[in-house]
Amino acid sequence: MDVITLGETMAMFSPDTMGKMRYASQYSRKFAGAETNVAIGLQRLGFQTGWISRVGDDEFGKGLIHFVRGEGVDVSQVQADSRAPTGLYFKEIRHEQDVYVYYYRAGSAASRMSADDIQETYIAQTKYLHITGITPALSESCFQAVMQALRFAEKYRVPVVFDPNIREKLWDSKQQARERLGQIAKQADIILPGVSEARYLFGDASLEQYAQRFMEKGASTVILKEGSKGAHFFTKDSHGFVPSYPVERVVDPIGAGDGFAAGLIAGLLEGLPLEERVAKGNAIGAIVTTVNGDVEGLPDADELARFTQVKKGDVDR
Template sequence: MDVVTLGETMALFTPDSTGLMRYAHTYSRKYGGAESNFAIGLARLGHETGWISKVGDDELGKGLLSFVRGEGVDVSQVTIDESAPTGLYFKEIRNSSDIRVQYYRKGSAASRMSPSDLNEEYLSKAKYLHLTGITPALSDSCYELMLEAIRIAKKHSIKVIFDPNIRKSLWSEEKARDVLLELASQSDIILPGEAEGEFLFGKTNPEELGKKFIELGGASLVVLKVGAKGAYFFTNNEAKLVPGFTVEQVIDPVGAGDGFAAGFVSGLLDNLSIEESVLRGNAVGAIVTMVNGDVEGLPDKKEVQRYINQTGEDVSR
């Protein structure tokens, strides 16, 4: 197994019309969640991924499992909760530059995940463990789940990748800051966004943020996403900006960060340099924004390389 990730995936409903959702009468149904988006992205790039979660014993949960399994992700560690529902969220597209997301996930099956849902033997076979800051915000038991997953990963020398992926609506800012910094300090690779770095450290300068994350003591590599400008990477002795790609028309930015993570980790798994891996992440993130939906735009490896070559941004030399 190349990568194991864990977290909640929900049924996604999007109005077929733009504008205020109160006027929408028909919706399309898809599925989405940061961790499963990431796992699907890696699977499309040719890697073996496993996803740990919990869904309700309902039609949405069954459809969700079928969908993720059909995308080539191992779902053998997903359990079914007969007394809690599968979570929902709605994506309101008011216009091309104003897209809002509303979650209905309180008391969901995934929020009931706990350390007992982890299979140490299964986790021990992974090269990387991917975690986000969404999961510990769901419940105290999910927070404990994260700590146990990290403990198992450390025991088996599995590198921990942490994407803060802040969801302020799920908890207080003080608790979010404390927990996310705690988890980041225990991670080997951190993938924050620029706004997340500012939230955690109160600074806006990318170089300062990179230094702050490295100083937490756990990570040997930090990749700071700075939107259309691309992403910086920081190690103990190197800092560099890898330029992003120009997207003429952004259709749907939701899921771009998950696509970036998938592209970046794919590069690491393919033994690319850090710079080449970040470039692949930038490319996947850009491609995702051109398609409506969280996972619908995730590319395969040939498409990514073709996109990089066409834009003249190939750093392989």
């Protein structure tokens, strides 16, 4: 296995029209979650991924498993829970630059994940473990599941990629978020925060200071994302900036960060230099914004190559 991830994926409802959700009468049902977005993005680029989670033993849960399995992701570690439902969320696209997300996930099956759901042999056989800051915020048992996965990763020297992906409303307090995300950061080799997330964790500081704070916790590489501007990368011996790829029209920005993570990890697996890994992440993040839906815009290798060639041609002209 190239990459294993764990977390909640939900049934997602997107209105067929723009505007406030109160006026929407028809919705398209899709499936999405940060961790499966990354797993599916990597699968489309030719890598093997696995996902650990729980879903409700209901029609949404069954459809979700079929969907993720259909994308090639291993779902052998996903349990159907008859005592809790599959989570739901709704998108509200007021206009292309104004997207809201409403979650109905309290008490969901995924929030009942625990350390017992993490199989040592499963973590031991992967090349990378991908973790987000969403999963540990879902419940105490989910936090313990993440920490168990990290312990197994450390035992078998599996590098950890950590995307803080902060969802402030899921945490009991800012202090709890800072403490627990800090604990996870100590176990991570590569950290992918947005600049606003670094500010949430550490307060006002320079980009260099943010990177230093993360590296003091043990990270070897820190990527600070600035959305449509691009991303800054930092290691002990180097730092730099890779501009993003401009797109003519942003249709749906949700999922761009997960696309970035998929591209960066793909570059890791391919052995690319750090700057090229970041560029691949930027490219996939940009592509994702051009399509409505979290995974619908994730490219395969040919689509990614065409996009970067076209954009390079635009720059050269």
